Every structure is written in structure tokens, then in C-alpha cells.
Amino acid sequence: MEKEPLVLQETLEDTFGSNVFNDAVMRTRLPKNIYKALKKTIDEGLPLDPSVADVVANAMKDWAIEKGATHFTHWFQPMTGITAEKHDSFISPTSDGRVILEFSGKELIKGEPDASSFPSGGLRATFEARGYTAWDCTSPAFFKDKTLYIPTAFCSYTGEALDKKTPLLRSMEALSKQAVRVLRLLGNTTATKVTTTVGPEQEYFIIDKKLYDKRKDLILTGRTLFGSKPPKGQELEDHYFGAIKERISGFMAEVDQELWKLGVLAKTKHNEVAPAQHELAPIFSTTNIATDHNQLVMETLKKVAARHGLVCLLHEKPFAGVNGSGKHNNWSMSTNDGQNLLDPGKTPHENEQFLLFLTAVIQAVDEYSEILRVAAANPGNDHRLGANEAPPAIISIFLGEQLSDILEQLENGGAKSSKSGGELRIGVTTLPTLPKDSTDRNRTSPFAFTGNKFEFRMVPSSASIAGPNTALNTIVAEILxxxxxxxxxxxxxxxxxxxxxxxxxxNHKRIVFNGNNYSDEWVVEAEKRGLPNIKSTVASIPYLISDKSIKVFENHGVLSKVELHSRYEIFLEEYAKVINIEALTMLDIAKRQILPASIKFAGELAASINKIKSATAKASTAAEEKLLVEVSAVVDSFSANIAALEKAVEEAEATSGDALKHAEFYRDVVFTTMAKVRVDADKLETLVDASIWPLPTYADMLFNV
Known part of the structure; x- marks a missing residue:
């Protein structure tokens, strides 16, 4: 009997990066001189020769076609916060009625999407449509969905940045320039470039698609606009790091496989604190690549979830009363010769280079905390920041015992020692003695030093990390x-x-706080220290166009005054639009689902009372009558608040001529009226018969995966 041929399974090493036109592929497919020229552009920022682009384009096309590609796209990140793509096929007609497959250097370098159809904050009028996408050769092209994806920057016909990537790339260059200046003056002559690196941890919720499809609020807004507290939430703390359910595990395994093919360094996965909440964390990579990869992570989570009959929710607060989701932005600075500038070493008190860069970050965060606050702002994050599971809106830095002690020594004359962690003995002979870190972690801090990096914990889960890192790079560049x-x-x-x-x-130790950021005492203490407490997205946005912000961004060529004003307009407009959509969705559900169901239930109660009374005068209907009175009272209040919300939405239109006033009206009037509508609806959920209630409950969604 003939033996079956041995089929070798593809290993993870073979899979990883298999759909990426990465350095290994370029080295194999490009002529040596072309590869060297392209590497010089990538590594040293030198201009790209058009003749080089032609050869690279042809090699990319051949590689992509071998994988089954029929199209290519310039993949960019407009001010919507998500990605955009327009697909063009490789085909070109021939004189004999056939086609050939072509892709030129010109097509690789430049695309021309419609600039007027994306948010521009007044930079582009409807009739001024031309915009350009420019190849970002520092972020590798990749193959997906039968298409060659080319990461690009997006700008207007007049040269202003219309995207999130262009300012990010500018900020990376600005920081590198200033960091190298400092290193040279410190006697470090080997480093010629400093790159910022990021590892963004991504939190998200997963729910069953059948339940999701019955929630118009989730479909249209990404969060539940109604929902009473379930009997069980996260009180038992049994979900965090718990055993991953089989269905979720299968979903996570496929996410890993898809991301690894795209070269995304997906490393860690686990259950998060809230029921149905999870986290994915990658290994560090260069900031612009990490930004591209995080967009792919969010897209892949959604796409793979759908294949498993699930839905991935990336909103910062999809469920009231349980933990929301953030994106922990782990940021550091590294030289091209392998030094992490935020690595303290074994004796940080003697590490002059580390201490100088550390204190530069401290000054930057203190002096420009308002800019970081804007960078972490969006409508969804307003539900989360300051809640029990997230950092407050007050920005402070956690340094830990060791570094705080060293800085205190330095302030008082000179540092002579560093506290060490020592060893941790667990008390069981069969368990190993563990090396103990020199400092604890502080998960309540919005900006925490965690060993050799800073963790910016305020970043919204649904947002691009480009904005926060652009801000961070720019303000640190300024201090350097x-x-x-x-x-x-x-x-x-x-x-x-x-x-x-x-x-x-x-001058800047006021920003350092190692205690509990969730406490009321800290809010009082922060005010005494003079630290700003910017409580809402709308309140933060004007800081974007303050004289201080304009000066620092213009000084380093990251964003011009015009570009900053465009973002000011875009962010305010986005806030107003988001709250408007939420309000209209709330009205639709309230009037067409919740109110009719509640009235129906009241009618059935009344009919039941009458039926019992007609059957016998001796039977008591006290319980039914009490419930009917309560339901009727809440229905009346609900109806009145619905009318008030309709009026608030109508009145909001009158403020639309002033972007700031318009957004403030939505925050102060529309949003607060929505809260009143919700209180009544959530009360009705606890009163109305479950068989009549029209929406899946929190218990249904959070515990049925």
C-alpha cells in the first residue's frame, strides 16, 4: 500500500509577514543598487529617485500578482480617524483588444483621491476636489483581499495635510532632529537617527451578532443608548484574565493568523475586566508602522468577528456601568544603533543620558498637558475619562519609587544611589525566587513610566494613535x-x-503623582498644584489653536496655523454630528420601540386588573394597580423628556453658524436631555414584562457569547 505523501504544515515563522512587501522580500526581488537606494530613503530620509520608484513598482506588482492581486490601492488615513482606499486594477489595454498588467513608479508614488469629500475644516470647498496621496515608503506595502495596499500620506492641492499620517511623519522627523542634536552634545556620535516606537494595547468588546442586530443604537452609534444595570456585572472580578471561552478563543486565533500574515506583531491576548471585554497587545514597532498596524488590528477584529457570528465593539463606552475601553499607548525613543533612550539601566542615578531625556518628557507633559488632553479627546472618551476604570481628565505622570527618589536626590544636591527591587520570596520551597521590579505599577495614572517606556493610558479605543503620538513627539521635540x-x-x-x-x-515636579488618580483627594490636590482639569472633549478642543499650541507645532513644521484651525473645526463638527446622530437614534428607538412596548404593557396590566375585578370582587388587584400607576408615571415622564429632546435637537440647528457654540449646545443641552430620556427608559426596562421589552438587555449581550 502506497504511503500518503507527508504534508508539512506551514509554520508560524513561514506565515509571519507572508503578505508584506517587507525588507526580506525587497532584498530578494530588487536589484542591489535599487534596494540600496530605497533603503537610504527609508533609513536616512533622502529623496526617492523616480527611476528607483519604477523598478520598485514593477517588483511590487509582480509580487502582488503572484499572490492573486488584481488591484492596487493607495491606503490613507483621512481626518475621519479610519482608513480610506480607492482600488485601481493593474490592467492596461493593448491595440489588439487585450490587456497587459502594468504598474508604474508614478502610480506608486502619487494618487489623486477626491479631497473635498473628506473632512477638511474649510481647507477644501466642495468644488475644489483635487487632493494627493504620496507613498510612505517607510511603512511596507501589503497584500489583502486580492489587492496591493500602499500606505500613503494625504494632502490637499495646496499642500496642507488632510490626514493623520502626514503630521505624524513630520513629528517623527522633528523629534529625531532634536534628539540627535542632544545626543551629539552628550558625546554620543554613533546614533544618527532617533525613532519613536509604540506598542498600542487595544481593548474591545465582543457580542453575538444576532443580539447586535436587534440594537439599532449599537448599529448606528457604536454604544447602547439604553440599558439598565444587569444583575451581575464585573463585581466578582472573575472575567479579568479568566479562561477564554471556546468561541472567543477561535475568533482570537483567527485574528492572530490574519495579523501575523500582515506582519503585525500581535503578542498578547486576554479577557479584560468587564464581561465580554478583551484586549490585544502587540510588540513595539516604529510609530508610523505601529499606527498603520493598529488600523489593521481594528479592521481585522471587526472582519473576523463577523465570520464567527460575532460583532466587535470599539466604542470607548458601549455599555454604561461597566468598564469602558481604551488604547494604552506605550511610547519610547530608540536610536538607530539600538539604544532605548528611556532605558534607565541598572544604575539610573548615574545614567546622565537617561535622566536628561526622562526629564525632557516630564517638562513636555507638564508644559503642554492641554495638547495631550486634546489628543486623547473624542465624544466616546467623555463617558470614560474620570470614571472608575480610566484615568481622570487631569494629566499627571507616574514615575514610581525609584525614579522619584532619584529626582528628589538630584533636586537636593546630587543622586548617589538607586533603590533596587531585590528578590521576591513567595514562601513555597518549590517556587522560584523572583527578581522584584524596582517600582510598582500604577494603572490609575494617565501617563505612567513602566520600566523603559511611558504608557499614555488616555487614548480612546476607537481612535487612531496618530494624533496622540504626533502631539507627544512634537512637545518632546520642543523641550529637546x-x-x-x-x-x-x-x-x-x-x-x-x-x-x-x-x-x-x-519647575515641573508638580506633574509627578504616584498615588491613586481615581480618588477625590487627587482632584483637590491637582487643583492646588495648578494642573488643568479639562473635563470634556468640547472644552479641550480650543486649546488646539491657542498661541502656545500654534507656536510649538509651527516651530517644528508639524502643523501650520491653518492646519490646526482646520482640525479645530473638524473636531468640533465631529462632536456635534456624533451627539446629533445619537440623539436622533435615541428618539427613534424611544418613540417606535420603547414607548409603544411600555404602553402595550400598561394596557395589558389595565385589562388584567379589569378582568380580575369582573371575575370576583374578593380578589385583590393592589399589586397590579401599584405597578400600573408606577409604569404610567414613568411613561408620562418618558414622553415629556422625549418631547424635550426633540425640541433640543431642533434648537441646536440655530447655533450651527459657530462651531464652538454648536458643539457646546450639544454637550450642555442635547446630551444632558438624552440622559433624562435614558433614566426613564432604563426604569421602564425593570418594570415592563421581559416578553414585551423590545431590546436585548445588558445581561443578554454581555453573557451570551
Whole structure:
């Protein structure tokens, strides 16, 4: 009997990056001189020769076609916060009525999407349609859905950035320039480039699609506009890091496979605190690549969930009363020769380079906290920031015992020691002695040092990480620029470094807080320290166009005054639109589903009371009558609040001429009226017969996966 041929399973090493036109593929497919020229552009930021682009384009096309591609697309990130793509086929007609497959360097480098159909904050009028996409060769092209995807930046016909990637790339260059200046002055001559690296942890909810399809609020707004508290939530703390359900595990396994093919370094997956909530965390990568990858993560989570009869919710607060979702933005700075500039080493008190870069970040965050607050703002995050599971709207830095002690020593004369963690003995002979970290973690801090990086915990779960990292890169570049200016004038660089570190500690230590950021005491203490408490998205947006913001962004060529004003308009308009959609959806559900169901239930109660009374005068209907009175009273209040919300939505239109006033009206009037409508609806949910109630409940959605 003939043996079956041995089929070798594809290994993870073979799978990873198999759909990416990465360095290994380029080295194999490009002529040596072309590969070297392209690498110089990627590594050193040199302009790309058009002749090089032609060869690269042809190699990309051949590679993609071998994988089954028929089209290519310039993949970009407009101000919508999600990605955009227009697909063109590789076909070109021939004179004999056939086609050939072509892809030129010109097509690789430049695309022309319609710029007027994306948010531009007034930069583009409806009749001014031309915009350009430009190839970002520092982020590898990839193959997906029979298409070659080319990461690009997006700008207007007049050159302004219309996307989130262009400012990010500018900010990366700005930080690298200033960081290299500082390193040179410190005597570090080997590093020629500094890149910021990011590992964005992604939180999300998963629910059953059949239940999702019955919730118009989830479909249209991404969050539940109604829903009473379930009998069980997260009180038992049994979901966090718990055993992953089989259905979810299958979904997660497929997500990993899809992401690994795209070169996304998906590393960690686990259950999060809230029921039905989960997290995916990648390994660090260069910030613009991490930004592209996070967009792919969000897209893949949604796409794979659908294949499993599930829905992925990325909204910051899809369910009231349980933990919301964020995106922990783990940020650091690394040189091209392998140094992590935020790695303290074994003796951080002696590590002058580390201390200088650390204190530069401290000053940047303190001096420009308003900019970081804007970068972490969106309508969904307003439900989360300041709640029990998320950092407050007050920005502070957690450094931990070791670094706080060193900074205190430096302020008081000079650091002579570093506290060490020592060893942790668990008390069981069969268990190993563990090396103990020199400092604890603080999950309540919005901006926490976690060993060799800072974790910016305020970033919204649904948002692009481009904005927060653009802000962070720019403000740190500014402080490094000032430090470099001082060191260039110094006769004794070492003495000046010590003086700078000491000054920063003295002037900016108010931003350092190692305690419980969730406590009421911290809010009072922060006010005493003079730290801003910007409680809403609408309140934060005007800081984007403050003189201080305009100056720092223009100084480093990241965003011009015009570009900042366009974002100001876009963010305010987005807020108003989001709340308007939520209000209209709420009205639709309230009037067409909840109100009729409640009236029907009241009618059945009344009929029941009459039926019992007609059957016998001796039977008591006290319970039924009490419930009917309560339901009727809530229905009356509900109806009145629905009318008030309709009026508020109508009145909002009158403020539309002023973007700020328009957004403020939606926050102060429409949103607060929505809350009153919800209170009544959620009360009715607890009163109306479950067989009549028209919406799947929180218990249904959170515990039925």
C-alpha cells in the first residue's frame, strides 16, 4: 500500500509577514543598487529617485500578482480617524483588444483621491476636489483581499495635510532632529537617527451578532443608548484574565493568523475586566508602522468577528456601568544603533543620558498637558475619562519609587544611589525566587513610566494613535530643542546637563503623582498644584489653536496655523454630528420601540386588573394597580423628556453658524436631555414584562457569547 505523501504544515515563522512587501522580500526581488537606494530613503530620509520608484513598482506588482492581486490601492488615513482606499486594477489595454498588467513608479508614488469629500475644516470647498496621496515608503506595502495596499500620506492641492499620517511623519522627523542634536552634545556620535516606537494595547468588546442586530443604537452609534444595570456585572472580578471561552478563543486565533500574515506583531491576548471585554497587545514597532498596524488590528477584529457570528465593539463606552475601553499607548525613543533612550539601566542615578531625556518628557507633559488632553479627546472618551476604570481628565505622570527618589536626590544636591527591587520570596520551597521590579505599577495614572517606556493610558479605543503620538513627539521635540540650544552655548556641558535636570525637576515636579488618580483627594490636590482639569472633549478642543499650541507645532513644521484651525473645526463638527446622530437614534428607538412596548404593557396590566375585578370582587388587584400607576408615571415622564429632546435637537440647528457654540449646545443641552430620556427608559426596562421589552438587555449581550 502506497504511503500518503507527508504534508508539512506551514509554520508560524513561514506565515509571519507572508503578505508584506517587507525588507526580506525587497532584498530578494530588487536589484542591489535599487534596494540600496530605497533603503537610504527609508533609513536616512533622502529623496526617492523616480527611476528607483519604477523598478520598485514593477517588483511590487509582480509580487502582488503572484499572490492573486488584481488591484492596487493607495491606503490613507483621512481626518475621519479610519482608513480610506480607492482600488485601481493593474490592467492596461493593448491595440489588439487585450490587456497587459502594468504598474508604474508614478502610480506608486502619487494618487489623486477626491479631497473635498473628506473632512477638511474649510481647507477644501466642495468644488475644489483635487487632493494627493504620496507613498510612505517607510511603512511596507501589503497584500489583502486580492489587492496591493500602499500606505500613503494625504494632502490637499495646496499642500496642507488632510490626514493623520502626514503630521505624524513630520513629528517623527522633528523629534529625531532634536534628539540627535542632544545626543551629539552628550558625546554620543554613533546614533544618527532617533525613532519613536509604540506598542498600542487595544481593548474591545465582543457580542453575538444576532443580539447586535436587534440594537439599532449599537448599529448606528457604536454604544447602547439604553440599558439598565444587569444583575451581575464585573463585581466578582472573575472575567479579568479568566479562561477564554471556546468561541472567543477561535475568533482570537483567527485574528492572530490574519495579523501575523500582515506582519503585525500581535503578542498578547486576554479577557479584560468587564464581561465580554478583551484586549490585544502587540510588540513595539516604529510609530508610523505601529499606527498603520493598529488600523489593521481594528479592521481585522471587526472582519473576523463577523465570520464567527460575532460583532466587535470599539466604542470607548458601549455599555454604561461597566468598564469602558481604551488604547494604552506605550511610547519610547530608540536610536538607530539600538539604544532605548528611556532605558534607565541598572544604575539610573548615574545614567546622565537617561535622566536628561526622562526629564525632557516630564517638562513636555507638564508644559503642554492641554495638547495631550486634546489628543486623547473624542465624544466616546467623555463617558470614560474620570470614571472608575480610566484615568481622570487631569494629566499627571507616574514615575514610581525609584525614579522619584532619584529626582528628589538630584533636586537636593546630587543622586548617589538607586533603590533596587531585590528578590521576591513567595514562601513555597518549590517556587522560584523572583527578581522584584524596582517600582510598582500604577494603572490609575494617565501617563505612567513602566520600566523603559511611558504608557499614555488616555487614548480612546476607537481612535487612531496618530494624533496622540504626533502631539507627544512634537512637545518632546520642543523641550529637546531648548536643551540642545543651552548645551550648544555651554562651556561645561556636563555641568549644564546637571543644571538643566535640576531646573526641570524643581519647575515641573508638580506633574509627578504616584498615588491613586481615581480618588477625590487627587482632584483637590491637582487643583492646588495648578494642573488643568479639562473635563470634556468640547472644552479641550480650543486649546488646539491657542498661541502656545500654534507656536510649538509651527516651530517644528508639524502643523501650520491653518492646519490646526482646520482640525479645530473638524473636531468640533465631529462632536456635534456624533451627539446629533445619537440623539436622533435615541428618539427613534424611544418613540417606535420603547414607548409603544411600555404602553402595550400598561394596557395589558389595565385589562388584567379589569378582568380580575369582573371575575370576583374578593380578589385583590393592589399589586397590579401599584405597578400600573408606577409604569404610567414613568411613561408620562418618558414622553415629556422625549418631547424635550426633540425640541433640543431642533434648537441646536440655530447655533450651527459657530462651531464652538454648536458643539457646546450639544454637550450642555442635547446630551444632558438624552440622559433624562435614558433614566426613564432604563426604569421602564425593570418594570415592563421581559416578553414585551423590545431590546436585548445588558445581561443578554454581555453573557451570551
Amino acid at each position: 530643542s531648548r536643551i540642545a540650544d543651552r548645551l550648544e552655548k555651554a562651556t561645561d556641558v556636563d555641568a549644564e546637563v546637571q543644571a538643566i535636570i535640576k531646573e526641570i525637576i524643581k
